[in-house]
Amino acid sequence: MARTLAPPTALAIGAPSRVKARDWSGIVAHAILLAAVAVLAFPLYYAFVISTQTLSQVTSLPPRPWPSTALFSNYAEAWQRAHMGRLLLNSAIVALGVAFGKIAISLLSAFAIVYFNFRGKQVVFWMIFVTLMLPVPVRIVSTYQVISVLGWVNTYWGLTVPLMASATGTFLFRQFYQTMPDSLAEAAQLDGAHPMRFLWSILLPLSKANMAALFVILFVYGWNDYLWPLMITNTPEMRTAVIGIESLVPRTSQLPEWNVAMAAAMMVLLPPVGVIVVMQRWFVKGLIETEK
Amino acid sequence: MKRFVFRNRWLPYALVAPQVAVTLAFFFWPAFDSLRLSLYRASPFGDRLIWAGFANFERLFRDPAYLRSALTSFVFSFVVTFAGLALALLLASFANAKIRGLAVYRSLLLWPYGIAPAIAGIIWLFIFHPSYGILPWVLSFVTAYQFNWFLKGWVAMTLIVMAAIWKQFGYNLAFYLAGLQAIEASVLEAASVDGAGPIRRFFAVTFPLLSPVTFFLFTLNMTFSFFDTFGLIHSVTQGGPGDATSILVYRAWKDGFEGLQLGFSAAQSVVLMALVILLTAFQFRFAEKRVTY
Numbered sequence: 001m002a003r004t005l006a007p008p009t010a011l012a013i014g015a016p017s018r019v020k021a022r023d024w025s026g027i028v029a030h031a032i033l034l035a036a037v038a039v040l041a042f043p044l045y046y047a048f049v050i051s052t053q054t055l056s057q058v059t060s061l062p063p064r065p066w067p068s069t070a071l072f073s074n075y076a077e078a079w080q081r082a083h084m085g086r087l088l089l090n091s092a093i094v095a096l097g098v099a100f101g102k103i104a105i106s107l108l109s110a111f112a113i114v115y116f117n118f119r120g121k122q123v124v125f126w127m128i129f130v131t132l133m134l135p136v137p138v139r140i141v142s143t144y145q146v147i148s149v150l151g152w153v154n155t156y157w158g159l160t161v162p163l164m165a166s167a168t169g170t171f172l173f174r175q176f177y178q179t180m181p182d183s184l185a186e187a188a189q190l191d192g193a194h195p196m197r198f199l200w201s202i203l204l205p206l207s208k209a210n211m212a213a214l215f216v217i218l219f220v221y222g223w224n225d226y227l228w229p230l231m232i233t234n235t236p237e238m239r240t241a242v243i244g245i246e247s248l249v250p251r252t253s254q255l256p257e258w259n260v261a262m263a264a265a266m267m268v269l270l271p272p273v274g275v276i277v278v279m280q281r282w283f284v285k286g287l288i289e290t291e292k
Numbered sequence: 293m294k295r296f297v298f299r300n301r302w303l304p305y306a307l308v309a310p311q312v313a314v315t316l317a318f319f320f321w322p323a324f325d326s327l328r329l330s331l332y333r334a335s336p337f338g339d340r341l342i343w344a345g346f347a348n349f350e351r352l353f354r355d356p357a358y359l360r361s362a363l364t365s366f367v368f369s370f371v372v373t374f375a376g377l378a379l380a381l382l383l384a385s386f387a388n389a390k391i392r393g394l395a396v397y398r399s400l401l402l403w404p405y406g407i408a409p410a411i412a413g414i415i416w417l418f419i420f421h422p423s424y425g426i427l428p429w430v431l432s433f434v435t436a437y438q439f440n441w442f443l444k445g446w447v448a449m450t451l452i453v454m455a456a457i458w459k460q461f462g463y464n465l466a467f468y469l470a471g472l473q474a475i476e477a478s479v480l481e482a483a484s485v486d487g488a489g490p491i492r493r494f495f496a497v498t499f500p501l502l503s504p505v506t507f508f509l510f511t512l513n514m515t516f517s518f519f520d521t522f523g524l525i526h527s528v529t530q531g532g533p534g535d536a537t538s539i540l541v542y543r544a545w546k547d548g549f550e551g552l553q554l555g556f557s558a559a560q561s562v563v564l565m566a567l568v569i570l571l572t573a574f575q576f577r578f579a580e581k582r583v584t585y
Contacts (some may be wrong), residue, residue, distance in 0.1 A: 112307035127312065227541070246527055
């Protein structure tokens with residue numbers, strides 16, 4: 001799929017000759033893109049606005065679409081009531097654990113598959129390959145039972161390790177290693193370097209872009225995953241943020257403190273959105289390459 | 293193709309061991325266990341399993357609630373995928389011009405991907421809120437109809453569809469835009485010289501050339517809407533009102549974890565597995581034959 005996006009330079013050839021028509025299309029393009037950006041941003045802006053208002057402002061009509069003064073009190077309230085510190089810590093542990101764990105596991109297995117011949121290699125390869133077909137939601141009850149046999153219910157092990165088990169990372173690295181010239185490894189062997197030395201000093205530095213791409217995708221996946229932490233945790237201290245803030249969402253019979261709920265939502269969505277914005281280049285790469 | 297290999301007897305096994313261990317523990321074991329459990333039912337006291345043959349599957353396909361849930365799932369996924377992609381392609385086609393600042397637009401379009409479906413749901417829940425939400429308030433000037441998703445199934449469905457599309461739309465648009473920009477102007481000019489109008493040019497040239505992008509986005513959006521929207525349903529509608537938004541994944545979870553009907557839930561997992569395998573097989577066939585790269 002990496003071929004779907006040609007470099008932007010490809011469009012430099014054959015510019016239309018009618019200059020006037022092109023100017024007009026440029027204005028249309030800007031207008032459409034600005035409108036799309038604005039429409040997409042509105043729900044987030046609105047959520048932020050609500051998170052700065054007082055309860056009476058939130059519940060009065062017409063809605064006020066601009067920020068107010070209750071920002072600090074709402075965020076402090078949400079922080080305290082949902083034990084946000086703990087929730088965000090748990091989410092960070094899960095997201096980073098899944099990201100680094102899976103990168104490490106798949107990097108090693110891809111190295112073995114590309115750079116070694118060993119008995120059972122084909123079996124291992126196909127075993128990893130078929131896992132592409134079984135996402136977590138289709139194995140709901142049984143995976144839980146495996147975790148309870150292992151005694152991992154309500155632990156960080158249970159929250160992270162099962163999410164590392166998928167083939168996408170292995171395939172990404174396998175594909176990348178296959179593009180490496182043989183001469184690299186041959187030279188390393190002539191110098192008497194151990195294979196692990198070759199992996200560590202030569203292959204890893206070259207894989208940085210791939211690791212970054214995988215990191216963004218996995219961090220967002222680990223942070224935002226809902227079903228798995230919901231099943232595997234049973235105390236408030238082990239909940240991750242996306243699940244933990246549910247108690248702040250006002251239900252019909254409760255005080256409609258949507259300002260506090262939105263403050264919590266803003267805090268939970270910031271880290272993954274921030275990672276995407278900061279690591280945008282690798283995000284696009286990762287999105288394309290992990291989807292086979 | 294690579295020919296160089298290191299010589300080492302035990303190292304490759306050590307290297308694949310972690311991956312093989314997690315794969316066996318969290319893929320093969322649960323998958324076979326699902327298959328096995330789907331053939332049993334729990335005894336009345338829940339203390340042992342009783343052989344049930346294909347009874348769970350028979351029950352599944354005769355259960356009107358399950359069939360409704362399957363229909364809900366397909367409708368939801370198709371609407372999210374097709375509406376999302378069609379609108380993105382339409383806008384991208386009109387916005388396809390050589391302009392400055394495309395990289396900036398791309399950043400401003402990609403960020404919603406990072407929002408968890410559950411969080412997107414909470415935000416849209418408030419936008420749709422019958423008493424305080426901005427959307428029912430705006431609509432109240434147009435019509436007296438009560439857009440209350442607590443009571444009306446289709447409003448609840450619209451709510452989750454909107455939340456799902458919102459999350460996906462930005463990168464659908466960004467990818468289509470990049471795909472369109474990569475099509476060389478000379479190809480379209482050639483078609484133009486041959487007398488093809490803008491609409492014919494689009495369907496005869498642009499759309500086929502975009503098929504890899506469409507295919508990529510289709511798979512991404514289908515898997516997202518089918519499986520990753522669990523959090524959206526759970527945090528917003530809980531499958532309701534009634535069972536208007538009870539998609540398959542939500543039902544499998546509910547029957548297994550709240551209803552404790554292990555065999556019945558396992559049978560649902562097996563059906564879901566079959567669906568994923570079908571989708572994957574379709575993906576490989578389609579990817580090889582029809583798509584222009």
